[in-house]
Amino acid sequence: MAHARTAWHLMFYALLQERRPAAFEVLAEVPLSHEPQRADFLLLRRRLEAAADDARVVRELWPRIRLDALIELKTRSSPLRPGDLSTLLGYGAQYAALERDRLGLASKLLLVLAVPFSTPTLSEEVRFLGAELGASERGYAPLAGLVFPACVMFLEEVSEADRDEVLGIFGRRRDIAAGARRWLHAHLWRRDGIMEEIKMEELEGYDDLMIEMLAALPPERLLAALPPERLLAALTPERLLAALTPEQFLAGLAPAQLRSLLEVIRRKLGE
Numbered sequence: 001m002a003h004a005r006t007a008w009h010l011m012f013y014a015l016l017q018e019r020r021p022a023a024f025e026v027l028a029e030v031p032l033s034h035e036p037q038r039a040d041f042l043l044l045r046r047r048l049e050a051a052a053d054d055a056r057v058v059r060e061l062w063p064r065i066r067l068d069a070l071i072e073l074k075t076r077s078s079p080l081r082p083g084d085l086s087t088l089l090g091y092g093a094q095y096a097a098l099e100r101d102r103l104g105l106a107s108k109l110l111l112v113l114a115v116p117f118s119t120p121t122l123s124e125e126v127r128f129l130g131a132e133l134g135a136s137e138r139g140y141a142p143l144a145g146l147v148f149p150a151c152v153m154f155l156e157e158v159s160e161a162d163r164d165e166v167l168g169i170f171g172r173r174r175d176i177a178a179g180a181r182r183w184l185h186a187h188l189w190r191r192d193g194i195m196e197e198i199k200m201e202e203l204e205g206y207d208d209l210m211i212e213m214l215a216a217l218p219p220e221r222l223l224a225a226l227p228p229e230r231l232l233a234a235l236t237p238e239r240l241l242a243a244l245t246p247e248q249f250l251a252g253l254a255p256a257q258l259r260s261l262l263e264v265i266r267r268k269l270g271e
Contacts, residue, residue, distance in 0.1 A: 005029070005203060005204070006075060006077055006078050006203055006204040006205035007077075007200055007203040007204070007205040007206040007208075007209050008073070008075035008076075008077060008078070008170065008205045008208075008209070009028075009040060009073060009075070010028075010194075010195065010198060010200070010203065011169075011170075011184075011187060011209070012041075012073055012114075012170060013026065013028045013041065013194070014187055014194055014195060015057050015166060015167065016041065016043075016057060016058075017194060018056075018057075019055065019056035019057035020043075020055060020057070020062075021050075021051075021052040021053070021054045021055040021062050022050070022054055023045060023046060023047045023050035023051070023052055023062075024043055024044060024045060024046065024052070024062060024065075025043075025044045025046055026041065026042075026043060027041070027042045027044070028040070028041060030042040037091070037094070039070045039071070039072070039091045039095070040070075040071055040072050040073045041070070041071040041073065042068065042069070042070055042071075042095075043062075043065055043068065043069040043070075043071065044067075044068055045065055045066070045067050045068065048067075051063075052065075057162075057164060057166075057167060058153065058158055058162070058167070059162055060138060060139075060140060060158075060161075060162075061112065061140070061153060064110060064140075064151065065110050066107065066108045066110070067102075067103060067108035067109065068095070068099070068103065068108065068109050068110070069109070069110040069111070069112055070088065070091055070092055070095060070109070070110075070111055070112065071112045071113075071114055071153075072084065072087070072088040072091070072111075072112070072113050072114065073114045074113070074114065074115045074116070075116065075170065075205060076116060076172075076205075076208065077204060077205035077208050078204065078205065079115075079116075079119070079121070080113075080115055080119060080121045080122055080125070081121065082121060082124065082125065082128075083125075084113075084125065085113060085122075085125035085126070085128075085129060086125070086128070086129060088111055088113055088150075089111065089129065089146060089147070089148075089150075091111075092109060092111045092146075092147070092148045092150075093147070095109065096109055096148070106147055106148050107148070107149055109148050109149075110148070110149050110150065110151070111143075111146070111148050111149070111150040111151075112150070112151055112152075112153055113143070113150070113151075113152045113153065114152075114153045114155055115152065115153070115154060115155065116154070116155050116156055116170060116171045116172055117154055117155075117156045117157075117171060117172050118136075118152075118154060122152065126143065129145070129146065130145055131143055131144060131145035131146055131150075132144045132145050133152060136152075136154055136157060138157065138158065138161035138162075139153060139154045139155070139156075139157030139158030139159075139160075139161050140152075140153055140154075140158070141154065155167060155170040155171050156168070156170075156171025156172050157171075159171055165177035165178075165179045165180045166179060166180045166183045168180060169184065169209075184209070188200060188209065188210070
């Protein structure tokens with residue numbers, strides 16, 4: 001099953017890559033077979049004895065990973081669809097087949113379904129597989145009944161539990177905190193780090209990101225960024241007039257225009 005390469009995926013990769021614990025490596029779009037099937041993210045524990053207490057994002061996920069983890073990320077622009085959880089399970093089976101000797105046990109591979117929030121589709125996916133979704137604690141819900149250990153990571157809940165305003169942009173919230181805006185600005189406009197060679201504007205979900213970031217700005221800051229001619233070009237005469245009170249409208253008329261308007265009114269009254 002092919003996945004659209006969205007702006008959300010790259011932003012989440014940047015977040016994982018920058019804030020991962022030192023004991024881990026984060027890889028993106030990892031081939032799992034000779035066919036064009038790719039897991040969204042693969043997390044590899046490179047040092048078994050090292051703790052993961054230096055993580056700066058999804059902090060409670062890393063200690064759950066015994067060796068490796070596959071993450072399937074769903075976003076607002078690419079939400080969970082029927083069959084996606086089965087696909088993740090299939091990815092786990094393919095990866096385990098490839099890395100059987102290295103893993104040693106299937107229990108050392110963790111499957112993670114990362115979603116902004118819970119949906120009816122998620123419940124149906126769990127029912128279809130005969131699995132059982134446990135109660136969410138700080139945004140992590142165990143998913144029992146599969147061949148591999150698995151969990152659902154509710155990004156909105158995790159961002160609230162961790163007080164992570166950057167991770168919050170992957171949830172349902174439309175208000176973007178100041179720190180998250182600065183992070184987005186660095187990655188969307190300055191193209192810092194791994195974003196340097198990426199043409200973000202060509203990716204699915206880019207417009208969503210831009211609209212949400214702009215919507216989070218005060219109106220005066222948005223208006224200050226636009227020259228008057230661009231503002232006027234976006235407004236029809238009808239919209240301009242509708243925004244004026246009668247007093248403002250009359251104050252804007254030249255004396256000759258005002259006399260002509262009064263003449264028209266007199267004729268109308270005389271009809």
